[in-house]
Amino acid sequence: MKAAVVEHRGQSGTVKEVAAPQPGPHDVLVRVVAAGVNPIDWKRRDRPESPLPLVLGQDFAGIVSDVGDRVTKYRKGERIFGISREHGTYAQYTLVPEDDRAQPIAKIPDDVGDADAAALPTAGLTALGAIETLSVSKGTPLLVLGATGGVGSYAVQIARDRGAQIVGSARSSNESLARSLGVDKFVAYDKEDAAERLRGSDIEAALDLVDDSDGIKRLAGVIREGGRIVSTIGAADVGWFATRKIAATNLYAVDTPQWSHAGLRTLLELVEQGRIRTMIAGERPLAEAVDALEESKSGSVDGKLVITID
Numbered sequence: 001m002k003a004a005v006v007e008h009r010g011q012s013g014t015v016k017e018v019a020a021p022q023p024g025p026h027d028v029l030v031r032v033v034a035a036g037v038n039p040i041d042w043k044r045r046d047r048p049e050s051p052l053p054l055v056l057g058q059d060f061a062g063i064v065s066d067v068g069d070r071v072t073k074y075r076k077g078e079r080i081f082g083i084s085r086e087h088g089t090y091a092q093y094t095l096v097p098e099d100d101r102a103q104p105i106a107k108i109p110d111d112v113g114d115a116d117a118a119a120l121p122t123a124g125l126t127a128l129g130a131i132e133t134l135s136v137s138k139g140t141p142l143l144v145l146g147a148t149g150g151v152g153s154y155a156v157q158i159a160r161d162r163g164a165q166i167v168g169s170a171r172s173s174n175e176s177l178a179r180s181l182g183v184d185k186f187v188a189y190d191k192e193d194a195a196e197r198l199r200g201s202d203i204e205a206a207l208d209l210v211d212d213s214d215g216i217k218r219l220a221g222v223i224r225e226g227g228r229i230v231s232t233i234g235a236a237d238v239g240w241f242a243t244r245k246i247a248a249t250n251l252y253a254v255d256t257p258q259w260s261h262a263g264l265r266t267l268l269e270l271v272e273q274g275r276i277r278t279m280i281a282g283e284r285p286l287a288e289a290v291d292a293l294e295e296s297k298s299g300s301v302d303g304k305l306v307i308t309i310d
């Protein structure tokens with residue numbers, strides 16, 4: 001099969017022929033139709049400890065092409081999507097266990113397209129986990145930094161669906177996009193400093209998708225006492241925030257209850273009911289998968305990039 005693979009440390013990846021994975025008794029072999037691009041894909045590629053060779057990618061949508069003899073929930077020909085962390089997804093085939101806590105999968109309903117399904121898993125489940133962790137409900141004053149990226153675009157929509165009051169930051173040219181997702185008050189990070197602009201605000205919950213450990217501390221001045229903050233990049237000094245009566249969490253989506261079959265079903269329901277939508281930033285053929293990864297690494301993708309695979 002063709003796959004985007006990294007064979008040597010420091011390589012960005014090349015598309016080449018490799019052996020397709022073979023299903024064991026509990027495995028589902030999937031012909032990948034579309035693969036979502038996430039920052040974790042290039043972060044894992046760039047980590048010196050990642051085992052090689054590495055087929056890039058973890059989010060997929062595709063068609064079941066074979067199942068192990070112990071598999072009961074999926075059948076050949078069914079459309080499924082989810083997360084395949086061990087075998088990679090920028091490839092014509094991937095392999096996932098039928099039931100694996102770390103690699104949730106689910107069937108795709110007929111009214112959800114392949115690109116939309118492939119874009120959802122990692123960013124959507126992370127957004128769902130963050131919004132739950134922050135206990136966002138009707139009227140919650142919520143700040144989302146990075147509101148128009150993969151996680152941010154889903155998080156804003158899920159929070160809007162719950163009736164939150166949303167302050168969101170993004171590049172100034174993305175103001176109308178941010179507002180269309182559900183941002184009520186917009187902060188252009190390239191023109192003004194969010195912590196400065198919002199000083200003295202009464203934010204109850206903050207989702208920081210971008211700031212480093214110094215940057216995130218500056219948000220203490222905008223969050224109310226008893227408030228909550230989540231970082232998805234491990235930037236929150238939990239003890240430091242606790243002394244300011246703010247509950248901080250470094251969220252690892254894979255450790256949340258939302259990273260599950262049930263979490264995928266919740267996202268599908270939101271999509272099917274038109275309560276969230278996927279913003280597809282672009283679709284690229286497998287031959288351009290490595291370029292797509294560089295695009296993601298540049299940090300200027302609005303919504304989700306998807307790789308389509310013949």
Ligand SMILES: NC(=O)c1ccc[n+]([C@@H]2O[C@H](COP(=O)([O-])OP(=O)(O)OC[C@H]3O[C@@H](n4cnc5c(N)ncnc54)[C@H](OP(=O)(O)O)[C@@H]3O)[C@@H](O)[C@H]2O)c1
Nearest residue numbers: 039126146148149150151171189210232251252253299300
């Ligand atoms: N811990 C976990 O389990 C977990 C799970 C998922 C993701 N993550 C991490 O969370 C981060 C976000 O993921 P993602 O998929 O949303 O990434 P993404 O799609 O690349 O989006 C990042 C967004 O941040 C915006 N941005 C950059 N600098 C900003 C700033 N100073 N203020 C406000 N916005 C800014 C970018 O907008 P512009 O284009 O306008 O610059 C971009 O839209 C990544 O580092 C990812 O690895 C962690």
